[in-house]
Amino acid sequence: MIVVGRxxxxxxxxxxxxxARRRLARRWFRAVSAMAAALLLTxxxxxxxxxxxxxxxxxxxxxxxxxxxxxxxxxxxxxxGLLVIALSLAWRGGQSRPISFRASMVLVVSGGVVAxxxxxxxxxxxxxxxGDETEGADGRSATAPxxxxxxxxxxxxxxxxxxxxxxxxxxxxxxxxxxxxxxxLRLTSDNVIHSFWVPNLQGKTDLIPGKDNVLxxxxxxxxxxxxxxxxxxxxxxxxxxxxxxxxxxxxYETWLADQAADAAVTSGPGLDAFxxxxxxxxxxxxxxxxxxxxxxxxxxxxSRATLAAATLPNTRGNLGGWIxxxxxVKPGALMPAIAPEPExxxxxxxxxxxLK
Amino acid sequence: MNDxxxxxxxxxxxxxxxxxxxxxxxxxxxxxxxxxxxxTHVNHTSIGLRFLVTSFAFFLxxxxxxxxxxxxxxxxxxxxxxxxxxxxxxTVHGTAMMFLFAIPAVxxxxxxxxxxxxxxxxxxxxxLSAFGYYIYLIGGTVFFASxxxxxxxxxxxxxxxxxxxxxxxxxxxxxxxVTMITFIEVSALTAAVELIVxxxxxxxxxxxxxxxPIFVWAALVMAFMIMFAMPSVxxxxxxxxxxxxxxxxxxxxxxxxxxxxxxxxxWFFGHPEVYIILVPALGIVTTIVVTFTQxxxxxxxxxxxxxxxxxxVSFGLWVHHMxxxxxxxxxxxxxxxxxxxxxxxxxVQIYCWIATMWGARIRFDxxxxxxxxxxxxxxxxxxxxxxxxxxxxxxxVHDTYFVVAHFHYVLVGGAVFPLLAGLYYWFPKxxxxxxxxxxxxxxxxxxxxxxxLTFFPMHQLGLEGMPRRIYTYLPGLGWDFLNxxxxxxxxxxxxGFALTFWNVFRSxxxxxxxxxxPWHAPTLEWATTSPPLNCNFAExxxxxxxxxxxxxxxxxxxAVVGGMRxxxxxxxxxxxxxxxxxxxxxxxxxxxxxxxxxxxxxxxxFGLIFSPWxxxxxxxxxxxxxxFWFLPRRRSEVx
Numbered sequence: 001m002i003v004v005g006r007x008x009x010x011x012x013x014x015x016x017x018x019x020a021r022r023r024l025a026r027r028w029f030r031a032v033s034a035m036a037a038a039l040l041l042t043x044x045x046x047x048x049x050x051x052x053x054x055x056x057x058x059x060x061x062x063x064x065x066x067x068x069x070x071x072x073x074x075x076x077x078x079x080x081g082l083l084v085i086a087l088s089l090a091w092r093g094g095q096s097r098p099i100s101f102r103a104s105m106v107l108v109v110s111g112g113v114v115a116x117x118x119x120x121x122x123x124x125x126x127x128x129x130x131g132d133e134t135e136g137a138d139g140r141s142a143t144a145p146x147x148x149x150x151x152x153x154x155x156x157x158x159x160x161x162x163x164x165x166x167x168x169x170x171x172x173x174x175x176x177x178x179x180x181x182x183x184x185l186r187l188t189s190d191n192v193i194h195s196f197w198v199p200n201l202q203g204k205t206d207l208i209p210g211k212d213n214v215l216x217x218x219x220x221x222x223x224x225x226x227x228x229x230x231x232x233x234x235x236x237x238x239x240x241x242x243x244x245x246x247x248x249x250x251x252y253e254t255w256l257a258d259q260a261a262d263a264a265v266t267s268g269p270g271l272d273a274f275x276x277x278x279x280x281x282x283x284x285x286x287x288x289x290x291x292x293x294x295x296x297x298x299x300x301x302x303s304r305a306t307l308a309a310a311t312l313p314n315t316r317g318n319l320g321g322w323i324x325x326x327x328x329v330k331p332g333a334l335m336p337a338i339a340p341e342p343e344x345x346x347x348x349x350x351x352x353x354x355l356k
Numbered sequence: 357m358n359d360x361x362x363x364x365x366x367x368x369x370x371x372x373x374x375x376x377x378x379x380x381x382x383x384x385x386x387x388x389x390x391x392x393x394x395x396t397h398v399n400h401t402s403i404g405l406r407f408l409v410t411s412f413a414f415f416l417x418x419x420x421x422x423x424x425x426x427x428x429x430x431x432x433x434x435x436x437x438x439x440x441x442x443x444x445x446x447t448v449h450g451t452a453m454m455f456l457f458a459i460p461a462v463x464x465x466x467x468x469x470x471x472x473x474x475x476x477x478x479x480x481x482x483x484l485s486a487f488g489y490y491i492y493l494i495g496g497t498v499f500f501a502s503x504x505x506x507x508x509x510x511x512x513x514x515x516x517x518x519x520x521x522x523x524x525x526x527x528x529x530x531x532x533x534v535t536m537i538t539f540i541e542v543s544a545l546t547a548a549v550e551l552i553v554x555x556x557x558x559x560x561x562x563x564x565x566x567x568x569p570i571f572v573w574a575a576l577v578m579a580f581m582i583m584f585a586m587p588s589v590x591x592x593x594x595x596x597x598x599x600x601x602x603x604x605x606x607x608x609x610x611x612x613x614x615x616x617x618x619x620x621x622x623w624f625f626g627h628p629e630v631y632i633i634l635v636p637a638l639g640i641v642t643t644i645v646v647t648f649t650q651x652x653x654x655x656x657x658x659x660x661x662x663x664x665x666x667x668x669v670s671f672g673l674w675v676h677h678m679x680x681x682x683x684x685x686x687x688x689x690x691x692x693x694x695x696x697x698x699x700x701x702x703x704v705q706i707y708c709w710i711a712t713m714w715g716a717r718i719r720f721d722x723x724x725x726x727x728x729x730x731x732x733x734x735x736x737x738x739x740x741x742x743x744x745x746x747x748x749x750x751x752x753v754h755d756t757y758f759v760v761a762h763f764h765y766v767l768v769g770g771a772v773f774p775l776l777a778g779l780y781y782w783f784p785k786x787x788x789x790x791x792x793x794x795x796x797x798x799x800x801x802x803x804x805x806x807x808x809l810t811f812f813p814m815h816q817l818g819l820e821g822m823p824r825r826i827y828t829y830l831p832g833l834g835w836d837f838l839n840x841x842x843x844x845x846x847x848x849x850x851x852g853f854a855l856t857f858w859n860v861f862r863s864x865x866x867x868x869x870x871x872x873x874p875w876h877a878p879t880l881e882w883a884t885t886s887p888p889l890n891c892n893f894a895e896x897x898x899x900x901x902x903x904x905x906x907x908x909x910x911x912x913x914x915a916v917v918g919g920m921r922x923x924x925x926x927x928x929x930x931x932x933x934x935x936x937x938x939x940x941x942x943x944x945x946x947x948x949x950x951x952x953x954x955x956x957x958x959x960x961x962f963g964l965i966f967s968p969w970x971x972x973x974x975x976x977x978x979x980x981x982x983x984f985w986f987l988p989r990r991r992s993e994v995x
Binding site: 046047048049050051058060061064065068072075076079080082083085086087089097098099103104107108111112113115116117119120123124126127128130131132134135187191192193195197199203204205206208209210211213214226228229230231232233234235236237238239241311331332 | 438439440443510511512516518519524609610613614615616651654655658662680681682685688689692693696697699700702703704705706707708710711713714715716718728731732735736739740742743745746747748749750751752753754755756818819820821823824825826827828829830833834
């Protein structure tokens, strides 16, 4: 190795830390680590979080994540630690002391070949194992539901199928699943690509036109979580959310039977307002003349917790706002806003609010 | 000699005597002055510098767009940018950073420094590099202009079909995107051809392949990667153009097309693209580590193999962008292994640098500080890179802010920090002036803090379920504070970069004059004046090791090539492996025809958006300009 002297003015005199300075550093360190800890604890148990698993699939993935973070932190610390040692050696001694060829080889081979090779084996092995476990149908009972998930611009349609593939019930933006059963979700899209993602339950899978994808979801406990489209799909990609409700089998069956029934109200001034404003062209309300297919099925709108693809809580006020100023809530949404007379609007809201 | 020839304008302020012989060769290699002269320049120093200045200007604009996005995301349901504007800004930010900043910037560094490092007087096809530059300039300018007239594409930098297809992306936005891609493809391919031929055939006598500076190796690998990666995106963008303009159905599933085809073609280009940017940046890091430790790099062969390995493996891992598309698990598993194999190549490089630095008396000047910043950020980004190579982990974090954090760590840490290190390192060579040290150190420190403040919280945001490419989010999801932190960080980061921009402007006027070799570096670009002579080297040099300048200091001897003519542009041609002298190449003189060709082609490329007839017009128009470009000149002009 060639070692050439360098001009003196580049010399870095070693700086000594005074005790006061060290105290200050320690105080800083404490403050920073307290902040970091606070950060790490916020939000991890949210309704849309990878680190708050509510299914065996998500638990395995979260476990893998924690192992990754631990190993990653360790490798980062070792690598940067070696770098700091490398830098500080000569800084202290003031002289250039090259490491021996043999030691260099050990360093490069262990850090650059052996450690990454182990990482490759670990990543591939766990990837295949957990991938197989989480993507497969193992543990699916004959009675577990099959749901067609249809990605639209920009909302979700859920169609519950019976054993023969016939549609039992259609709903939108709210997916109910029985606890402990491995539901099969058939993912389709007839427009652009979307991606179905409920981080608390399962990894994401895309909905691709012309391709039939399948995803299994098996909530381990009762609960309510939020999912969201994860593939950029245009103007309102950001607010294309949905709600997932896991409930025990009996409650689930009751819910499904309710959803399968026709609308609770099939006549009256509210329905007239609905039809007169053209809502029925896009929305279906089973049991009435409204049979549009372009928008969400509203037969049981009032049973849902949210409006506008999990963007607004389902309240009377929000519903009125959504209908009359649609594009202030979601610019670019395909639904045209309507401007009914105040009285007509009240009828309409009464009617929609009664669609339990 | 006091009456200095105007041909030697760059040295006009210098007083060192100049031989008549040197003055003559400098006149031969002079780039014509003046406004109209500007369009005739072909010297690689001219063209390389233009690539760099233009790409950093685009970096500035694209960076401001990034700040605009951070402002929009600072609170939930913010309305600073509407969804339409946000999606345009997001698309232009991503596209510009990848295609208009990162690739041209590393090409610019290579075009400027490869000939100097290999001791050549110019690149092999000087007019071709000029052509490539104008194509890039015009394409990039029109692309940015589209944003300011509200016609920008809004389907993301990856432009997935069907969202970017004729049915869902009306207007001209995606057409402009596709056309701009065509420009960048052409420009990158010209640079690639140029670099490969120059590196293989124009090296100084004695500079066998195993004596090439690591940066030249990196440029060579980058050039080969461009050659193999670009055709894939050329095919993809041509198909998309045809789907949009003449109703072909390559991506329409209803008629037998496939939306996944686009993703395969795009990522077969898109993943190597990341390494096209990264590989030369790692070359810059090696260069600076060697200079600032004043040692040979440890493991030259290992480093070269690692670089070549990265280049090869990068073509075998594009599917890790598609883990969520429902491809069979077995197929994806191969790509998990291939993706994590990059860790070996990167690990070898990192540990070679550590071994080189171990116990060395390192000078902590600004370039070295940026390299140290690079270390911390790049290793972090590499580790999250191995994580996202895992199928189950990626199915959770894919298309979330975790991935946004990951690739900003890799690209800003892996490319922007080394490029800025390179800026501080080579600025004296290019301009003849030193950058201000203290400003540089502050810039590096602030940018480092700002960067981590911006992007580290994004890891957590992704894990908490925040998807990418969203213009807003709802309150109550626990994302507010981390987004605010990221926005504050973005402004700190911008302040750090702004200091460097200010430093450049300030130092151009008021910087200290730079000596020929201010850092005591070993490679040949420091063997000429700062800034370099028009002809690069008064006499071409003969090389005996990979550290020619340190050799001369030790031995006190310096061999040069004799017998070259000084009245025409000549550079020596050597054999591919051992660089034995073979012949002399006569290089072309300045000409405006590459500029005219670029203008005609640009008009026709953009015309294609409106009418397929421009295809025909383009062929004949470009042919006409090529005729004049290649028209044999009278002997006296050529010579």
